[in-house]
Amino acid sequence: MPDRDLYSVLGVSKKASADEIKKAYRKLARKYHPDRNPDDKHAEEKFKEVQAAYDTLSDPEKRRTYDAGGMFSGFGGGRGAGGAPGGFSADLGDIFSTFFGRRGGPEPAQARGRDLETEVHLSFDQAVRGAEIPVVVQKHATCTTCHGSGAKPGTAPVTCPHCGGTGLDSESQGFFSISRPCPQCGGAGQVIEHPCDTCDGSGLTVQQKRYRVKVPPGVRDGSRIRVAGKGEDGPRGGPPGDLYVITRVTPSPVFKQRSDGNLEVTIPITIAEAIQGATVEVPTLNGTKKIRLPAGTQHGTVQRLRGEGPPKPGGKGRGDILYRLELEVPKDLSSEQEQALGEFAETMNDRNPRERVLRDASASSGKVGG
16 A cells, blocks of 8 residues: 555644644544444545554654654555665554454454354154244343443443543554553443443343244254344344254154154064065155065065155255064964964975074084184
């Protein structure tokens, strides 16, 4: 950036007194302060220019050096002390970052309210189909007595006498001038002489708020729903935080929610159905459907019905339902059933599956021994 006359930056003459320089600086600092011009890069640059000009002209020694031809403006590209090229300048970007909380500095006047988190309990059906659930939260909300100003009704915050409303306290350290949040107003630029009796000057009180939260279809246990702007209100009119609702879903006695977004159902089948094959009725989220079991169905076999599961997040279709088939072995048989089973067993003597296991084990042992 090319050199600029520091007096013209502040709009004062070269013969201006210290009080005139200070008055001009406060006026311009309030005008271009980033709190009043959020996301305005031009205003931020102007504020940096004004701050840098004031840092030099408010210090008698720096001002004499500047008037004699030295450069302490902090604009860059100018001369150093005594006219040497490439002089030092304070990094005001770092100072701004610290002041506005991006590097762990104090909370700005228009700070955002805190986010809140709460839990809601849903039935399995509500989780699958979606629902609108009432939610009650305790939060810091704008004081209804002072409407968030923090000042007693009939009074108002006044400009901080220490910083003149800029919210900054500048300190010269050699060639640099370091700006910090004002110790008297905490960076707010205002002080409250008569605090509100209800909120004790904070502008916030603890209140109970009721909301109705829309739960989208397909949420699972532990899903996190963001409700924008329903967190705690920001101090002194700052923007509110968000509310995060954590879902706790009552398990279904039939449908098991899987981590992949599908559902799983255990379906018992009889020995006869497993051997001969069968068409069996299975539950879905919308009634029942039939699936075909091939002859010789094994215990633990899984069959899938695509698109019959819960909705996927973001409207990306639906998941599946997986049916895990479990062979149900009867414990009590009638004499007639025992006779029929015995006859069946006799016909299966030449197809004993354990013989294969014993044969393979024997062959394996022989190899180890050899």
